[in-house]
Amino acid sequence: MTVFDRLFADSTLSQLQQKDTHDPLAHKRAEFKLPEGVIYLDGNSLGALPLRVSARILRVVEQEWGNQLIRSWTANAEAAQDWMQLPDRVAAKIAPLIGAQAHEVAVGDSTSVNIFKLLAAALKMAPSERHVILTDADNFPTDLYMAQGLNALLGGQYELRPVPSAELEAHLTEEVALTLLTEVDYRTGRKLDMAGLTAKAHKNGILTIWDLAHSAGAFPVDLNGTGADFAVGCGYKYLNGGPGAPSFLFVAQRHHDSAHAFLSGWMGHADPFEMAREFSPAPGARRYVVGTPTVLSLSALDAALDVFGDVDMNELRAKSLSLTDTFIELMEPLTAQYPLTLVTPQTHAERGSQVSYQHPQAQEVMQKLTQRGILGDFRTPDILRFGFTPLYHSHADVWRAVQGVKHVLEGSG
Amino acid sequence: MTVFDRLFADSTLSQLQQKDTHDPLAHKRAEFKLPEGVIYLDGNSLGALPLRVSARILRVVEQEWGNQLIRSWTANAEAAQDWMQLPDRVAAKIAPLIGAQAHEVAVGDSTSVNIFKLLAAALKMAPSERHVILTDADNFPTDLYMAQGLNALLGGQYELRPVPSAELEAHLTEEVALTLLTEVDYRTGRKLDMAGLTAKAHKNGILTIWDLAHSAGAFPVDLNGTGADFAVGCGYKYLNGGPGAPSFLFVAQRHHDSAHAFLSGWMGHADPFEMAREFSPAPGARRYVVGTPTVLSLSALDAALDVFGDVDMNELRAKSLSLTDTFIELMEPLTAQYPLTLVTPQTHAERGSQVSYQHPQAQEVMQKLTQRGILGDFRTPDILRFGFTPLYHSHADVWRAVQGVKHVLEGSG
16 A cells, blocks of 8 residues: 555545544444444345344243243233234334335245245236236346246246346236336345336236335335335344344235235134134234244344334435445445446445445455455355445445455455 | 041142152253243143253354354354254254154244145145045144135135044045144144054045144154154244244155145255256255244254253153143042033043143133143133143142142132
């Protein structure tokens, strides 16, 4: 590093630190456990641990399970501590983050299983002459796999049609029963125009299922504002619910009577302990809850969501864009020097909360970054992925991360 | 209580305490947290907390999630601590309890969802002219509901035929595609003849799905010995995995190539991080794992299963029968005095690890028992259900429980 380089770098850092002093979300960082010596740019794969989760899990294990035992299913319902309503309470916390009403959200099962539920419900609602499930060719694999499995179960009568995201609009034809799209691409961080695509789909009589895996908790989502029909999302990325946290699904209220809960389990029954022989759906989205809730994992997610209690999602989005802008800007000189290609859109409206680059030795580069405590993701075949979480990242973190990338690329890492 | 009554009672208690001194499983009680003043006869609804679970959960939350973050998915694989293989490690611990090979067992999702997976796989394997799903009319409701939902998804081409358990054998006809039976009835505790029914079913070309909710961990189960095709079971009852613990499923090795994983998620893929666009199943039962494992809940189950590490399941069964025999015997005078009717079979081969009585005011009686710290279950419409867990119950507990029932029925409770 030359003296000039250093001077420039330092002045950039101090400018960024200046920005951080005006960050309205700066105080949220103290609510997370972040290991020393680590810059964690992988909250879009597994969100960091909110401190309040530890105390909650301990209480659930020792008190609710250990001492209260079976009574915890129904006890303290008036204090909102019974396990029976826990899925509904978690749904009510997620709803405002995604522009939904609480009774349009059900929490439980994995994202994959929830995709299956929604695909099954939507396919049976679509006109029987429509046989195409339109999807992004670069959709996250499990979305594709669940559609493949359901189609096989239904005798292969549907066609899963994967097309490049740029061609999606042109493919919204009368053959299409529904779209299965992930709003933010897990590799490139490219954000689709949910409102525009939904409107266009509806105009052509097509139902929409939106996968919000990289959206919920990353920026404000407005499902009802965009007129979305169905959505699914992940509890363990930007919602910080812990590894394998339960997923959520959304069914717009107007579809509740027609969107059949084909995975009809006793916890989605109107009165589970009536032990009736026929399934009778609970009101609202609760019908899409299936088996007994995974109380430990679900309690962690419940506590984690309280982090969002005082967060203005527009402020969060503004900071997210400022962090990713800063990263892109500081990385720019490196893209000139090294075989790094930015694959994340520069346009704000088309960007999620991550920045990704192609690099021919991406896996090796990410291994070296990890050794330096800079944790991002390698995604096959050649993607370096860096996730930014406005709840616990500062602009100074971004600067340090770029210094780390620089050192690794210089071969001094 | 007369002097004679008291003398008799005390001598019975001391005889029972004598039995307890020879109990080879007595030391297991110290491995559980059991609240003072409670006799917990509801381990068949939610197993008590194994002490080792608390420490494990704390480690998973603070160290594996909090400190190691995303690295925990793959780190320490050689020490069997990576999250990726956690479902397989748990499956390997469950396998010997149910007479299965490790690669025939998959762990994850709820019992309800696993029933759906197995029903879908088995229906598609059955000859296409067979349209009947034979089940016990008193089967646990979620088993019925999942079959109803799947049938609706498949256009109603199947008939769910519920018959009284005594008539099951007579209904194993050529119309039947498969049986969906719970080995131990959740209300009466009646245990079906799994080997006999499976053999008779196979003779008639019928596939079998066994629900082991009240079997696994309650007594030795021998799936491969009985020739069972498919099975499903619960992690939170006799396996003590915690509220809503992940469930397990079993697919006999001979069916692995033909039992399609219709809920095909990325964690059942042969190489999840290849991110291929087509689903390619993992070897063995791992293909039936769907989404990202719920690591917190799954870790609790993993730790809980270590309780069984040094347990001889035949000793466990012998003690279970001794406990339920003792309960039935001590309760007998009360059935003469009060409107109590034993609904659990007296024959050992037909009994699980619970004892149930009908009582016209069963709900009220159970409420009073609960107030006295004797926790069992009321099950609609008129069942008092008492579960016995040989790992933490003594014969003296049984005596105290009966004294409690007596007090409540006498109106002094």
